[in-house]
Amino acid sequence: MEKVLIVDDSLVQAAQLKSILEDDYDVTTVHTAAEGLSAASSDEFSLILLDVVMPDMDGFMLLKKLQDELITRHIPVILITSLADIENEQRGLTLGAVDYIVKPFHPLIVKARVNTHIKLYQYRKQVEYQSMTDQLTGVANRRKHDRISVVKWQEAVRLKVPFSICMFDIDKFKVYNDTFGHPAGDKVISSVAKTAASFLRRNTDFFARYGGEEFVAFSMGDNAETAFGHLKKIRQAVEDLHIPHNPSTSQWVTISIGGVTVIPQMDSSYDAYLKIADTMLYDAKRFGRNRVVWANESLKQLREK
Numbered sequence: 345m346e347k348v349l350i351v352d353d354s355l356v357q358a359a360q361l362k363s364i365l366e367d368d369y370d371v372t373t374v375h376t377a378a379e380g381l382s383a384a385s386s387d388e389f390s391l392i393l394l395d396v397v398m399p400d401m402d403g404f405m406l407l408k409k410l411q412d413e414l415i416t417r418h419i420p421v422i423l424i425t426s427l428a429d430i431e432n433e434q435r436g437l438t439l440g441a442v443d444y445i446v447k448p449f450h451p452l453i454v455k456a457r458v459n460t461h462i463k464l465y466q467y468r469k470q471v472e473y474q475s476m477t478d479q480l481t482g483v484a485n486r487r488k489h490d491r492i493s494v495v496k497w498q499e500a501v502r503l504k505v506p507f508s509i510c511m512f513d514i515d516k517f518k519v520y521n522d523t524f525g526h527p528a529g530d531k532v533i534s535s536v537a538k539t540a541a542s543f544l545r546r547n548t549d550f551f552a553r554y555g556g557e558e559f560v561a562f563s564m565g566d567n568a569e570t571a572f573g574h575l576k577k578i579r580q581a582v583e584d585l586h587i588p589h590n591p592s593t594s595q596w597v598t599i600s601i602g603g604v605t606v607i608p609q610m611d612s613s614y615d616a617y618l619k620i621a622d623t624m625l626y627d628a629k630r631f632g633r634n635r636v637v638w639a640n641e642s643l644k645q646l647r648e649k
Contacts, residue, residue: 345370346462347388351380351406352395352424357447361393361424364451365458377401381409384416390465391458396425396436404439411440414495420461424449480530481537484552489560492550497614500564500607506641508571509562509614509621510603512540512579515633517557520589520597532597533557536582543578560618568605568640575601575636576648583634598634600625605641 348365350373352358358373365371372387374380377398384392392410396403403423410416420442425432433444442464443457476488484492500507514520514536521529537553540561544551548564563571579601587597602624604617620639628637631647638646 346390346466347372348458348462349374349380349383349387349389349392349419351375351377351383351392351398351403353398354395357395357424361454364454368455369458369462377403377406380406381413381416384410384419385413389419390462392419392421393458394421394423394441396423396427396432404435407436407439407441414498420465422457422461478537478553481534481553483537483541483559484550486552486554486560489550489552489554493562493614493618496550496562496564497608501610501612503564504607505565506567506571506605507562507564507608507617508566508568508603508605509560509617510571510575510601510638511554511558511560511618511621511625512575512599512601513559513625514557515598515600515629516589523590529557532587535585535587536597536599539581539585540578543574543581560621566605568638568646571603571605572636572638572640572646572648575603575638579634579636579648600628600633601636602626602628602638603636604639604643607641 346369348369348371350358350361350371353375355375358375362371362373372383374383377400394403394407407421410419410421421440422443422445423436423441424445424447426447436444442461445454445457476485478485497507514532517529520532537559540559541551544561551561552559554560579599582599583596589595589597602621604620604624606617624637624639628635631637636648640646
């Protein structure tokens with residue numbers, strides 16, 4: 345069931361709107377702009393119904409804050425107000441509202457407009473999902489990584505929790521493609537992605553295909569030793585697939601992994617630590633492949649094997 349947030353300082357009007365919509369949607373009501381901003385930032389709403397005239401912070405100001413925040417700017421907002429003049433309607437639409445309902449409102453009109461914008465939101469989400477999903481493996485693609493990494497890095501800065509970034513790729517993949525052909529290579533990429541994704545299912549994990557045979561993952565909350573141990577399990581799980589790489593030597597398809605754990609600061613950069621993870625991946629290759637090399641919070645290396 346799609347979630348709808350109602351932000352209205354009037355208890356009567358909020359209750360009325362909720363009664364109109366609650367049979368079709370999961371409706372949450374709050375009564376201040378601050379509560380609205382907090383709720384929108386902490387849950388996944390498909391639509392916000394926002395009263396314009398509220399004390400302390402009016403609906404226009406809250407709408408601007410919602411549009412300024414990366415985590416909430418995608419949520420469609422319908423303004424509900426008694427301000428029926430063209431100037432205020434234009435102001436709301438210019439700030440990013442998708443529609444404008446003037447009081448007194450009719451329940452059927454509210455239902456119809458909410459239904460329309462929910463459907464548009466669902467369609468947009470589907471298009472966005474397709475544009476941010478790697479078609480070969482079904483995991484997130486680099487475009488989604490570039491977007492989500494910014495949000496999660498800022499979250500880790502705010503919460504002051506460890507953030508781990510790793511990069512890994514398939515060892516001697518060009519040789520594999522040259523030996524078995526590209527269709528077989530695609531199957532290997534898919535198998536590796538499926539195996540790695542099965543270990544990265546927590547809400548604090550993110551995993552994506554970065555390009556070619558290379559992948560990127562990050563997680564929040566684990567210290568360096570825990571993250572290092574978790575990625576060693578992924579490396580071993582890929583080796584345990586026993587996909588032949590060189591039949592004459594019984595060599596299996598393997599991956600090398602490089603990573604880093606840091607507690608992000610306001611002046612630190614995700615991209616800078618992504619480069620450190622890439623350097624650790626280079627070292628994993630240099631030290632013999634099929635291994636994990638990690639940099640802890642002090643940038644001291646943890647090496648497998």
